[in-house]
Amino acid sequence: MTVQLYDTKAQALRDFVPGDPENVTIYVCGPTVQSGPHIGHLRGALSFDILRRWLAHRFPRVTFVRNVTDIDDKVLANATDAEPWWALAYRMELEFTRAYAAIGILPPTYEPRATASIPQMQELIGRLIAAGHAYPAAPGTDAAGDVYFDVRSWAGYGSLTNQSLDAMEPAADADPRGKRDPRDFALWKGAKPGEPSSATWESPWGEGRPGWHIECSAMSRRYLGPEFDIHGGGLDLRFPHHENELAQSTAAGDPFARYWVHNGLVTVNGQKMSKSLFNFLLASDVLEEIDPLVLRYALAAAHYRSSLDVSERAFEEAAAAVGRIRTFLERVERTPSPFEWRAEPPAGHDRDAVEPEPGSPWSDQPPAAFAAAMDDDLGVPQALAVVHDAVRAGNSALDAGDDDAAWEWARQVRKMTSILGLDPLDAQWRASDASAEASALDALVQEMIAQRAVARAEKDWAAADRIRDAIAAAGIALEDSADGTHWGVADTPAPRRGADGAQPRVRRTDG
Secondary structure (H helix, E strand, O other), rough: OOOOOEEEOOOOEOOOOOOOOOOEEEEEOOOOOOOOEEEHHHHHHHHHHHHHHHHHOOOEEEEEEOEEEOOOOHHHOOOOOOHHHHHHHHHHHHHHHHHHHHHHOOEEEEEEOOOHHHHHHHHHHHHHHHHEEEEEEEOOOOOOEEEEEHHHOOOOOOOOOOOHHHOOOOOOOOOOOHHHOOOOOEEEEEOOOOOOOHHHHHHOOOEEEEEHHHHHHHHHHHHHOEEEEEEEEEEHHHHHHHEEEEEEEEHHHOOEEEHHHHHHEEEEEEEEOOOOOOOOEHHHHHHOOOOOOHHHHHHHHHOOOOOOOEOHHHHHHHHHHHHHHHHHHHHHHHHOOOOOOOOOOOOOOOOOOOOOOOOOOOOOOOOHHHHHHEEEEHHHHHHHHHHHHHHHHHHHHOOOOOOHHHHHHHHHHHHHHHHHHHOOOHHHHHHOOHHHHHHHHHHHHHHHHHHHHHHOOOOHHHHHHHHHHHHHOOEEEEEEEEOEEEEEEOOOOOOOOOOOOOHHHHOOOOO
């Protein structure tokens, strides 16, 4: 077993060797909570949720930290007299939490807010000043109270993104008049006129607040120590945020992250998602109209490092795939089984004879092909192909009347989809299925099934065919068996939509 991950800094696949094989440590840059989450936030969080789940399968323990940036220029800019910055930040944090939970993203081990680690940030800034890698702005100037990182003092600056310093754009995060070099970036921002007093803290350099980059360096060190295994985030964070984190932490003497992992960005109908183009898909809008499990599948189906295009077709394909998995598992549930969903082998199986093969119904391990795909830089598309191969084999076993073989395939499917957080029979998704909408649909379909049964009993074959055709046109498949007729989602169902049948809305937003 060797997990390989693409290390952005090395620009190559590397064998993943954690510092402590008993405890993998991960720090992921969480949201800046100036506004609600959009679908790009969900895709990024889901990428690292799946990475965490797979590493938890491979290693005894995973400590996963995802921060909340609750003090920042953007948070202050979006605050109002009626809703101060701290109230806005908390309200938006709750929106992110709800959206993450809706698509099955596990809560982090720790979720620190930036405002809870101000002393640790000041301590780190003090170390940088003492080492000659940072300096306060000259007193008596408009930049008084600011502290900057001296990029020319650190030879490794630019190593994460493989850039030369002279080719970089100036850092636009503070008054440039206080800087020795326009590329120097702010570690501490002195209080400025017009900013709320509640957004300032006492410091050796005067009242102020932290710069964005120092927040993550201090929080990762506080919760994971000076060195940890994986630093993650979206590809758009590589520069300047992660480049600056790496520089200030290593300049202060910390080894910092052993691996850098970045997820790809999101496009909408082939176009980059951008505020200026007004094509943000807000998570709240999408979750109103797309089944959460379908949304999770759609966001997970592309490789995490690739660009993901969100479109109506992508949701339709995801809904069809989820429907095939769910329908197969529900078919299996209606057949007799010697072991149900238990982890125990059926009577007569010699459990002491040999270690069960990976993928056998009572093994703790998924099929070897699935594991190989996941070990290869989290190859979820290839892993899903193994899932659907198992679904097809299981359906073939059911059609052939081999119920025991079908149950074995179903257990493999459930093991694989459980690792990915995509098991349709998981309690979270079954609770979703039990919604009023699902209950109403079931009542309507059952009524049509009853009408069809009456027509067949009366040998009115034309009426029975019309009813079945109407059900099929709605994207529902019927299965007639000895114990009655059952329904499920057909191979090409459409995603859930609004009452007007429209695809998920693209809302204009400044968030």
